[in-house]
Amino acid sequence: MIPLGGTGEIGKNMYVVEAADGRMVIIDCGVTFPNHDQFGVDLVLPDFSYVQERADLLEAIILTHGHEDHIGALPYLVRSIGQVPIYGARFTLGLVRSKLDEHRLLADAELVDVEYGTPMEIGPFTAEFVPLTHSIPDCAAVALHTSAGTILHTGDFKLDHTPIGGRPTDIAALARLGDRGVALLLADSTNADNPGAVRPERTVGEEFARVFATAPGRVVVTTFSSHIHRVQQVLDAAYQDARVVALVGRSLMKNSNIAIDLGYLKPPPGVLVRPRDLAQHRPDEQVILSTGSQGEPLAALSRIARGEHHQVQIAPGDTVVYSSRTVPGNELAVSEVINRLVRAGARVITQESLPAIHVSGHGTATDLLMMLQLVRPKFFAPIHGEARHQRAHADLAQSLGIGADRIFILDNGDVLGVEPDRAAIVDKVHAGLTFVDRMGASDVAESVMRDRRHLSADGLVLVVATVNASDGSPIGEAEIITRGFGAGDDEELIEETRLEVERSLTASAEQRVTEIGVLQHQLHDAVAALVKRRTQQRPLVVPVIVEV
């Protein structure tokens, strides 16, 4: 058989499936958020260069679901490669449409609605979409039938048999794919190291009912703004408890409107009110559904906690419910918001104090073993999650008898070549990350971030010296300017620095050094050494030499 090309992971949630003739599709195109030391960076994107260089061979982008880590980089990709068909389920495309519109790219996009269970020709492949359950409506696994066999990409999933919204994972379709033979399975590893089972989403609604029934006053609920099934359960529980619900926070309102328009969210009659109409209801007849579960400083709940929200003020007797998990890295921010809410008099319920108030959207070991048993793939690549989760997922596969030689933990850029009877990492292509700042206007180069890190730690010492253009000898006193430098108000040190500048320049002049670059270099080293010796700090030293 003809080798069919490979599967390359480019960026966290972006996969390329390439046929032997080079034609390819992309599965998902997500963003991640920066770490604390990626200064001034607002989004981290996959590096698209591999795809950009082969844009004419790109047949389509296929989306498994509408979470930011699967669709967030789309506007940047579309901008860089131009028009390409984008396949996704209805709710996914609803979110994509709104996102591309915000970036004024809607005209460049061809959005193709997929039907579950109906095979579609996409470039050299036949694609089939299988509905799965997750924490957003319309999650799909994608099976690509290729000449080297079937490649199945699960996207994010868990196996919830009684989901909200009524469309469960199509177990039978997965089993049929398994029966016909799957060459390669790429499956979500996020919860692979958790041996337990995930409770059904429905149980969270039962918990809302209990909380609402016993809360003495208003209830504020915060959750992920795309978690439409969770929103539905808040609306239903509020309705049963004769409470009205106001939505606050831009993304929540936007996503809910899309979901209502498409029929994915069905508010019971009269339950939704505008925030400004809340005052017409007693506190114990109110629920406020808010953004801000991750402590984002500008989100509604954070503003409420700081007492800066126009329509919602916390009062003693209020209950605040975090129906969410804290994403790693956000712990301190969330903690700060919670402490403010408590000081304002609220009782705060989180997953720590009431585990049943949230369930994960990712299947644990039980579900992952089930998926492996249904699909029985020849080759397996655990994807999503961190290294340890992929390792745990690989261990689960081995426990089912899939040999270590048939399991591939891929790095960004690894090309996994799949033939009917063998698979191997056959190549490594350029891959990596692109950092985008708040306006998305420009990449943030690594050198820029390094300078920012340096400046953030010890600040800046700027030395402006005037020298004689003919012989490089210093004229007058150097000017020393500091910013963010701890010893910037140490007059003695500043005076010593001035003397050091004069000494360095005089020495250079005596050695007949007049080239500006060399002068700056010597000046930099002299000042940096002095400052280091005197303060143990290493500010960024910028020498400026003015010749007159």
Place this chain on the structure above:
Amino acid sequence: MIPLGGTGEIGKNMYVVEAADGRMVIIDCGVTFPNHDQFGVDLVLPDFSYVQERADLLEAIILTHGHEDHIGALPYLVRSIGQVPIYGARFTLGLVRSKLDEHRLLADAELVDVEYGTPMEIGPFTAEFVPLTHSIPDCAAVALHTSAGTILHTGDFKLDHTPIGGRPTDIAALARLGDRGVALLLADSTNADNPGAVRPERTVGEEFARVFATAPGRVVVTTFSSHIHRVQQVLDAAYQDARVVALVGRSLMKNSNIAIDLGYLKPPPGVLVRPRDLAQHRPDEQVILSTGSQGEPLAALSRIARGEHHQVQIAPGDTVVYSSRTVPGNELAVSEVINRLVRAGARVITQESLPAIHVSGHGTATDLLMMLQLVRPKFFAPIHGEARHQRAHADLAQSLGIGADRIFILDNGDVLGVEPDRAAIVDKVHAGLTFVDRMGASDVAESVMRDRRHLSADGLVLVVATVNASDGSPIGEAEIITRGFGAGDDEELIEETRLEVERSLTASAEQRVTEIGVLQHQLHDAVAALVKRRTQQRPLVVPVIVEV
């Protein structure tokens, strides 16, 4: 009766108890660690100024135990107020001695060993120390008998009846204090919102035994370096499993040596070996006990994970055990270390995958209710922990019938006046935080941190312009230097900025502005506005004007 002064919380773990005549003692003097946005700050100390201004009235510093958040600020306090007696239990003083010695302050300190159960006169008070259990040896509650009644400060505690090391909480002493009457209880709230019970420390040792017995190769254990009872259990379990133990990491070696010298740590014969001697033993006969449970980049375990440790390299078959909790804020750093260890082939055990591998040192609701019942205080102030934990602790006290008017959640600087039959917040004194950079040499001013935050987000644009000293008109082209500025390589923007500088200076010259300060101000605003308009970024703009 004469009002007896107050209890002021200054900094997180530093309390002042003041008699009516102004004489006072300090209980604990801890540090905290900076948040991600406190750039270049290495330690956060209480603001000592209240105590400094009254240094002649300070009778003593009393320490409940030797954790950094209770003793870490001592060197800075001693340096600022000079010699004062420091009271503490033996192990606490062992750590204090080492700390003051590192700061070359040992000569200034008078360390006084306390005996549990033996009353001591300290200034205007009679002090009594009660042994409690926690995650470090020699934790003590401090009872101060005053003319307004007894004030009991628990320090950090849990009620472990079968602790390692053999000295359990003296329940009878607490009950006796309660019988005689306690005016004010200050008690640890850290785990108040956790309704469960804490398993005894001993159960962790049983878990070590199971892990060691089944680990196919080497075991690396990481825990808090002052957790001597945990270290003891690692040594004992290793000994039982015929493994040797090497300690790696400076703080762990230092603390263990102090504990061995004072008899708090008793290594079984032959179990301790030097890291360089590990090679003489088979992998499954080795345990490495390491610092780095919090992902600290320079700690031993982080260096091991990066493959940068001289004596320890991870190999497939190794097991790494986190016998610790991840302190909020450290999640991403810990996660990164774990992923590196997994990639190197290790199996990693954490509290998430094996809950029994760590227990908290802070009592949960069960223990806190027991403490309140034993002591039956007239007035109660929940201390330690965050606002939500103190609120939860206050709720526990109310559930026992302590009225809300007898419970005080104190802010830094609040003065709680206690008389035999009433207590109230009667004053507010200056309190706050002091930021210390890596050398402890200087405070880091808020303005310096603000500049660092600014520089870290958008970088710097430096404008150096030469003007005619007589009329302020520009001479030649301005020099534009950027650091950490995303658009720094945008030639067009740099050229536009040069033109804007010339335009601004020419306009100023036409208005006959020659004063440097005004020129700089106008130049700054002109350049900042241009950059903002063109890039949507707000770098720090520093204008430098050279007159010739």
